[in-house]
Amino acid sequence: MAAVVQDNRQAGGGNDTHIAEDLATHFGPDCVTQECVDGIRTVWVPKKHVRQVMRYLKNDAPARFELMFDLSAIDERARRNRNGQPASDFTVFYHLMSLSSDDDVRVKVALADGESVDSIESVYPVANWYEREAFDMFGIEFDGHPNLRRILTPALWEGHPLRKEHPARATEMDPFKMTPEFQKAQQDALRFVPEDWGMSLSAKHTDFMFLNLGPNHPSVHGVFRIALQLDGEVIVQAVPDIGYHHRAQEKMAERQSWHTYIPYTDRVDYLGGVMNNLPYVMNVENMAGIEVPERAQVIRVMLAELFRISSHLVFYGTFAQDVGQMSPVLYMFADRERLFSIIEAITGGRMHPSWFRIGGVTQDLPDGWDKMVLDFCDYMPARLDHYQKMSMQNKILQRRTKGIGAYTTEEGLDWGITGPSLRATGHDWDLRKNRPYSMYDQFEFDIPTAEAGDCYARAAVRVEEIRQSLRIIRQCAENMPSGPIKSDHRLTTPPRKERTMQDIETLIHHFLNVSWGPVIRPSESCTTVEATKGWNSYYSISDGGTMAYRTRVRTPSFPALQQIPLISRGFMIADLIAIIASIDFVMADVDR
Amino acid sequence: MEWRLIKTEPGAPMAAVDDAYNEEAGKSFLTAKLEDLVAWGRANSIWPFNFGLSCCYVEMATSLTSRHDLSRFGAEVIRATPRQADLIVVSGTVFRKMAPVLQHLYEQLLEPRWVISMGACANSGGMFDVYSVVQGADKFLPVDVYVPGCPPRPEAFMQGLTLLQEAVKNTPRPLSWVIGDDGAVSKYSVSQRDLRTADRMRATGLAEPTTVGDAPLSDSLLGKKRS
Numbered sequence: 065m066a067a068v069v070q071d072n073r074q075a076g077g078g079n080d081t082h083i084a085e086d087l088a089t090h091f092g093p094d095c096v097t098q099e100c101v102d103g104i105r106t107v108w109v110p111k112k113h114v115r116q117v118m119r120y121l122k123n124d125a126p127a128r129f130e131l132m133f134d135l136s137a138i139d140e141r142a143r144r145n146r147n148g149q150p151a152s153d154f155t156v157f158y159h160l161m162s163l164s165s166d167d168d169v170r171v172k173v174a175l176a177d178g179e180s181v182d183s184i185e186s187v188y189p190v191a192n193w194y195e196r197e198a199f200d201m202f203g204i205e206f207d208g209h210p211n212l213r214r215i216l217t218p219a220l221w222e223g224h225p226l227r228k229e230h231p232a233r234a235t236e237m238d239p240f241k242m243t244p245e246f247q248k249a250q251q252d253a254l255r256f257v258p259e260d261w262g263m264s265l266s267a268k269h270t271d272f273m274f275l276n277l278g279p280n281h282p283s284v285h286g287v288f289r290i291a292l293q294l295d296g297e298v299i300v301q302a303v304p305d306i307g308y309h310h311r312a313q314e315k316m317a318e319r320q321s322w323h324t325y326i327p328y329t330d331r332v333d334y335l336g337g338v339m340n341n342l343p344y345v346m347n348v349e350n351m352a353g354i355e356v357p358e359r360a361q362v363i364r365v366m367l368a369e370l371f372r373i374s375s376h377l378v379f380y381g382t383f384a385q386d387v388g389q390m391s392p393v394l395y396m397f398a399d400r401e402r403l404f405s406i407i408e409a410i411t412g413g414r415m416h417p418s419w420f421r422i423g424g425v426t427q428d429l430p431d432g433w434d435k436m437v438l439d440f441c442d443y444m445p446a447r448l449d450h451y452q453k454m455s456m457q458n459k460i461l462q463r464r465t466k467g468i469g470a471y472t473t474e475e476g477l478d479w480g481i482t483g484p485s486l487r488a489t490g491h492d493w494d495l496r497k498n499r500p501y502s503m504y505d506q507f508e509f510d511i512p513t514a515e516a517g518d519c520y521a522r523a524a525v526r527v528e529e530i531r532q533s534l535r536i537i538r539q540c541a542e543n544m545p546s547g548p549i550k551s552d553h554r555l556t557t558p559p560r561k562e563r564t565m566q567d568i569e570t571l572i573h574h575f576l577n578v579s580w581g582p583v584i585r586p587s588e589s590c591t592t593v594e595a596t597k598g599w600n601s602y603y604s605i606s607d608g609g610t611m612a613y614r615t616r617v618r619t620p621s622f623p624a625l626q627q628i629p630l631i632s633r634g635f636m637i638a639d640l641i642a643i644i645a646s647i648d649f650v651m652a653d654v655d656r
Numbered sequence: 657m658e659w660r661l662i663k664t665e666p667g668a669p670m671a672a673v674d675d676a677y678n679e680e681a682g683k684s685f686l687t688a689k690l691e692d693l694v695a696w697g698r699a700n701s702i703w704p705f706n707f708g709l710s711c712c713y714v715e716m717a718t719s720l721t722s723r724h725d726l727s728r729f730g731a732e733v734i735r736a737t738p739r740q741a742d743l744i745v746v747s748g749t750v751f752r753k754m755a756p757v758l759q760h761l762y763e764q765l766l767e768p769r770w771v772i773s774m775g776a777c778a779n780s781g782g783m784f785d786v787y788s789v790v791q792g793a794d795k796f797l798p799v800d801v802y803v804p805g806c807p808p809r810p811e812a813f814m815q816g817l818t819l820l821q822e823a824v825k826n827t828p829r830p831l832s833w834v835i836g837d838d839g840a841v842s843k844y845s846v847s848q849r850d851l852r853t854a855d856r857m858r859a860t861g862l863a864e865p866t867t868v869g870d871a872p873l874s875d876s877l878l879g880k881k882r883s
Contacts, residue, residue: 117673144850217788218753225787233785242759242796250756279757282706282736287754288715308754309710312786334711378714397721409868413808415711432868652710 083107083169091117098149099173101351102589104159105171108150111181118187121160129160132188132478133592134618137202141177142228145586145608153177154204158184159590159603159618163477165166167413170590178515180205182574183212190480195628200315201226211261211494216307219253225315232315232443254305256291261303263293275637279308283386283641290628290640293636297636308623309651317604318617321581322348323422323557325612329602330416332617333653335375335555336596337407338473339368340526341420344602346501347591348422352555352583358545360424361503366437367410367419368538368593371535373444374403375596376526376533379648383523384455386645387464392455399447406436422555428549437541441534448530456520456527465519467613469631469643472517479630480623481599484525485647489517495594507536513604520645526648555582564633581610590616597621597648621649691828693700698768699825702731702817705765706743709748712775712807715875716747719810731817738764745813746793749777755790762797768829772816773799776806818850 084097084107091113098106108115135394138155140146144465160169183206185192194216195206203224206212214221225430231237258274259266265272274298278289283544287308293301313332317325327342327361342364348358356364381393410433411417411426419426451535456655471481473489486493492512496504512528514521550560557577564574584606592601598620607613624647632640686693691740710715735741738761748774752760763770773793776782779802781791793799800823803816 231787234781234787234789235785235792237787240755240790240795242755247756247759251760254757279754280707280761287751308751308757309749310751310787310788311710311784312748316784316786331711334714394722397718400722401718401721401723412865414809415714427865430866430868436868508880642720 072102083125083127087117087120087159090120095194098588100170100588100590102347102591104168104170104590106172106588107170108174109177111173111175112173115182115184115187117171118158118184121169121171122187127162127165129162129167129169130474131161131163131482132158132190132194132480133161133168133402133482133599134159134601134603134616135184135191135198135199136616137204137226138614139202139226139228143607143613147586150174152567154179154202156181156198156204159601163491164530166498175485180207181210182207184207189478190623190626193587193622198226202228203361204583214307216310218250218307220249223280225312230315231317232312256303256305258293261291267295271450272300277637277640279305281479284644285382285649288625288651292637292640294353294637297624299635299637299640302632302640304628306625306651306654309655310655311652313617313656314433314615317612317617319611322371322584322612323577323581323611325615326420326422327416327418330418331652332619332656333375333595333621333650335371335378335416335650336417336600336653337367337371337374337410338364338417339371339375339595340420340549340600341418341500342368343591343595344591345420345422346593347531347589347602347604348584349551350589350591351604352422352553354423354551354553354555356424356502356551358503359547359550359618360549360551362540362544363425363429363549364420364502365504366506366537366544367407367417369536369540370403370407371492372533372596373530373537374400374407375429375648376530377403379526379531380451380523382453383645383648384461388460389455389461391460392451395447395451395454400442402440402443406433406440409433409436421550421557423553424548424550429544434541435543441538441541444534445531448527452527456524462520464638464640465523465646468519468635469646470516470518470521471627471631475630476517479627481598482620482628483594484529485522485598485620485624486516487511488521488525490515495592499592501591501593507539508536509533519642522646522648555584557582583608592618595620597650597653598624619653620640620655621651621653622656624649625654691831694831695825695827695829699821700730701733702743702770702821702824703733703735703741704731704743704745705738705761706734706736706746707738707747707761709746709750709754710777712747712778713806715810715877716745716774716813719813722812724814726814726817729814729817729821731821738762742761742766742769743772744769745772745774746797746799747774747807747813749782749784750790750795752788752790755796758793759796770800770815770820770824771797772801772803772813772820774803774810774813774816775799776804779804782806815848836880 083105086094087095087107094110096108100106135158140152142154154175158171176180183195193215195209197214198204200214200216201211201224239461243395256276273294275292275294277292278284279287289305291303292299298411313328316328326341329336329344332340377396381396384392408414409421410429473491476486476489492511492513497511509532512525514524550556554573559574559577564571586606587609588605590601590603600620601618603616604612605614632643705864720732742765744762772780777784778793781789801816801820803812805812
């Protein structure tokens, strides 16, 4: 059965000249094109040109690529199916996006083991942390990087985890022992040394104070640490330190079957539940050529939007709490419980239902689901009005958050900010509207934006998004299509059960798909969705096996934390807490 | 309260007086061993440390909110500094980078102190048998109660907490400082699975997955009926 490649709406198009030809005319004929099933134009460029290519694509190309969406690497040394791609031990890839002309390009650079590549941090500032991550995970050096040091693993770590020779399992390594010497060495390595970050200890009229906030602090939303250089109570410079929540999701993807990786995605943005399943399963479906039935798509949309509300409610409550309101969080968690009872009735789970499947969803909706959902849609708007009065119209909350931590659209794009936080700057890009997936083009909803780009605006956009999600959910409940909840495709996992007992072929497929998992043809694909906190993408490479050769998880929270120093400079510590609260991140989404 | 008149004339029977005295005394005095009394006080005034690692922490925080209301069990005074707390709930994945920090925080907790390991990751590493994760908090912390689940429901956490309180109440400890091990051994080492399996196996009427069943949110909570 021939695989039919799904109509791809990920890469926008609209620009007819192939970017590879364009690059070839500027940077010589060594720029090689690669076809990927996601339709994103992929060009291999010689390593010596990387920085110029980036500068050209950002500033001078016909389609300006304002956003460096993702940067990471691939260890190609164990790969069998490369289909004529340039020889490479380690490939660094750059995923750029153009919002002005709705276009994507993926630039790849081939490196031999031990070779370095130019840093593009001076072109796209957001690349700073991404390059540090690639260095940490693969050992690739980036020339000209101002501060190339480990970011996710502890400072004293040996080896680079995403290299194929690095052990994946903890149980393959020596057992963990907490000796006093080990603890002391690790704690010493965590000590913040201002000089290492180019900070002076004093200025003309002041001695700076250095304050360590975290990694366990009530207001940093998880295990996140930020070292502050203070002049009195005013922040001069801030250095975020992450990696305390690194669960090695990308390494994990290399040893889980395509199917059994789904539960891991739930735990990436742990407030987003099935929202995390969505880009992953859509990506695998794209690689396998699976068409998902309409009913399954609408069920997915409904559950994803329910989780968006759940995530935003946690944001709303903790945001109010962090700026000093004690009671709103209690109201919002009570509503979240109401919402979870719907999730529970449908999926059986609460936070991590892992309910989407390759080719559809686990089960059909239970009898009576629509009544529960519509009841919730009726109930919630009045509550939101109440919260609006309680929190958003509260003068103290407004004075704590208006004009604090503001940035413009351009600054946001430079620092890789996506989703509601970018829309708070007046930019109305929403993937659900601009590149509709999973039938989002069939729904009526608005994209809330705000102008100020400050903490208050970020909260206001999310509050309005709750209302818009309710609209979408109501439309799902009122217009749920009938039909199957899983595709007929042979790679649907697990395959539909009804026919397995009828003929041996289907039974064999069922058996193999359940025991080994589906085999995905050698291909590459990236799928992005508008997740709760911004744009979340899964970029998977199959080498023709039952497991991914490499899976890259791009999350919105990672660049958001990198931006903190920029937007908190000159504010007080109490403002920093408001800024952190307004970013809406969870550490699992940062460190993965 | 019951009121009665007592004859104070000579020769009147004294039984009524004794009754009233005993009744009042029963309301005003408590006789117990000091050791037990202290253990009872400890069990009902556990101060947890405000510490969370990952997903489980959200469920732990949920147990503090209105629907579940942890304060019913006298353990809602969350402290932001370990020096004022005597319980740490390891709620989430124990990361290699975080483990030395966790150890440092644990050492600062007031003694006697307790550890609840919440969720599969903290119990054993769970689904994350991977280079950056310590395979269980008990690799370096003395865990008192393990709460299973990924993440455990708030109710499961609260059950873990009540089990811990039970153990604290029934564990005699010396009242003063002692050199070396204080000899306090938890009296709760039986697995709940072993205790309850027989009971659970008796269940026959499970809810069908095709209905919403008696889902906790329903009309009564919303206060209305949809016709």
